[in-house]
Amino acid sequence: MTDFTRTKVLFHLPEGVIYLDGNSLGPLPLAARERVARLLREEWGEMLIRGWNDAGWMGEPCRLGERIGRLVGAPAGTVVMGDTLSIKVYQALAAALELRPERRVILSDHGNFPSDLYMADGLVRSLGRGHEVRLVAPEEVADAIDRSVAVVMLTEVDYRTGRLHDMGRVTEAAHDAGALTVWDLAHSAGALPIDLAAAGADFAVGCTYKFLNAGPGAPAFIYVSPRHIDHVRPVLSGWLGHEAPFAFDRDYRSGPGIERMRVGTPPIIALAALDAALDVWDGVAIDDVRARSVELGELFIAEVEKGCPDLALASPRAAGERGSQVCFRFEHAWPAMQALIDRGVIGDFRAPDVMRFGIAPLYLDAADMVRAAEVLAGIVAGRQWEQPRYQERRAVT
Ligand SMILES: *Cc1c(COP(=O)(O)O)cnc(C)c1O
Numbered sequence: 001m002t003d004f005t006r007t008k009v010l011f012h013l014p015e016g017v018i019y020l021d022g023n024s025l026g027p028l029p030l031a032a033r034e035r036v037a038r039l040l041r042e043e044w045g046e047m048l049i050r051g052w053n054d055a056g057w058m059g060e061p062c063r064l065g066e067r068i069g070r071l072v073g074a075p076a077g078t079v080v081m082g083d084t085l086s087i088k089v090y091q092a093l094a095a096a097l098e099l100r101p102e103r104r105v106i107l108s109d110h111g112n113f114p115s116d117l118y119m120a121d122g123l124v125r126s127l128g129r130g131h132e133v134r135l136v137a138p139e140e141v142a143d144a145i146d147r148s149v150a151v152v153m154l155t156e157v158d159y160r161t162g163r164l165h166d167m168g169r170v171t172e173a174a175h176d177a178g179a180l181t182v183w184d185l186a187h188s189a190g191a192l193p194i195d196l197a198a199a200g201a202d203f204a205v206g207c208t209y210k211f212l213n214a215g216p217g218a219p220a221f222i223y224v225s226p227r228h229i230d231h232v233r234p235v236l237s238g239w240l241g242h243e244a245p246f247a248f249d250r251d252y253r254s255g256p257g258i259e260r261m262r263v264g265t266p267p268i269i270a271l272a273a274l275d276a277a278l279d280v281w282d283g284v285a286i287d288d289v290r291a292r293s294v295e296l297g298e299l300f301i302a303e304v305e306k307g308c309p310d311l312a313l314a315s316p317r318a319a320g321e322r323g324s325q326v327c328f329r330f331e332h333a334w335p336a337m338q339a340l341i342d343r344g345v346i347g348d349f350r351a352p353d354v355m356r357f358g359i360a361p362l363y364l365d366a367a368d369m370v371r372a373a374e375v376l377a378g379i380v381a382g383r384q385w386e387q388p389r390y391q392e393r394r395a396v397t
Pocket of ligand 1: 084085086087112113115116155159184186187207220
């Protein structure tokens with residue numbers, strides 16, 4: 001059984017804060033502070049350029065890919081780190097489309113994160129071969145997969161509502177129609193049990209700054225199934241995905257296996273923070289995390305519904321159909337969230353009217369959920385959101 005009192009003290013959480021936004025940016029693991037400081041001092045500071053060989057920097061994207069792979073059910077040699085999630089979406093989608101050259105449809109759902117859809121639009125434009133991004137309601141995806149579909153591109157957990165797709169079922173439906181899948185695990189990695197190999201996923205991507213707590217702008221990961229990796233031709237053919245980067249050949253030849261999905265120089269400082277953030281997972285069973293997340297989510301919903309009758313649950317009510325977040329619609333969601341943050345309960349707002357609360361059992365407990373709901377009830381009942389200082393919209397919500 002995972003000891004969550006042990007994991008909670010591995011994070012720096014500011015005094016008086018209940019943090020319900022770890023699905024946007026996870027908090028600082030204490031070990032990351034030390035690990036990054038040591039890297040700056042002993043590696044970058046002392047080794048300079050020699051760090052690439054002597055400190056093993058060049059191997060970090062694959063070494064950390066292996067660590068992430070163990071959290072998402074990916075076999076060895078199928079995950080590599082680098083770039084941001086949007087870039088990895090582009091890379092995975094381009095690779096998948098090239099494996100289905102005779103088909104023209106990218107199927108996704110209305111709830112998908114805009115950046116994923118923007119990247120798909122941009123790719124379609126630059127391919128110039130008449131591809132179409134087709135969007136349907138999340139619950140209609142499986143039935144909408146026909147033989148025109150090249151790729152089903154979905155985010156497993158809807159960023160706004162927390163609605164959870166059935167990865168195994170949708171992947172099977174895609175394969176039955178001869179289509180491939182690209183799964184975005186942004187809100188799944190570190191939150192839910194994932195078994196990419198068992199689900200038969202073709203490609204998967206995800207970020208590490210949400211439930212994996214690796215820090216703002218931490219690098220993304222990409223998974224390519226062993227069935228495809230040797231057939232994938234990288235669209236972003238950067239030198240570090242080359243078979244021999246330091247041969248400086250004029251011609252691009254893709255590197256072995258998953259290495260070909262690397263693009264350019266890896267972010268070594270950010271990868272050090274990720275390494276430390278992943279240490280938190282030693283001794284943690286993801287099934288325990290899920291069970292506890294369900295418990296905390298149910299508790300929070302019950303408490304909010306008791307204290308705030310004006311708020312409407314926007315997430316699926318059945319815990320098995322939700323990721324690790326709970327959302328409510330409220331007409332005054334933006335100022336109410338500002339008032340809540342002002343009182344030390346940090347969630348976030350998603351347009352147009354959603355108050356979103358991420359549930360991360362590594363550092364949240366039942367008392368936090370009860371207290372957060374109580375503070376929220378006070379704001380709603382006392383109409384504290386009406387104060388002028390909570391009305392101003394900021395750039396980042
Ligand atoms: C958070 C998130 C992103 C963010 O992409 P970046 O390139 O890392 O900024 C993309 N897609 C989904 C589904 C997300 O949840």
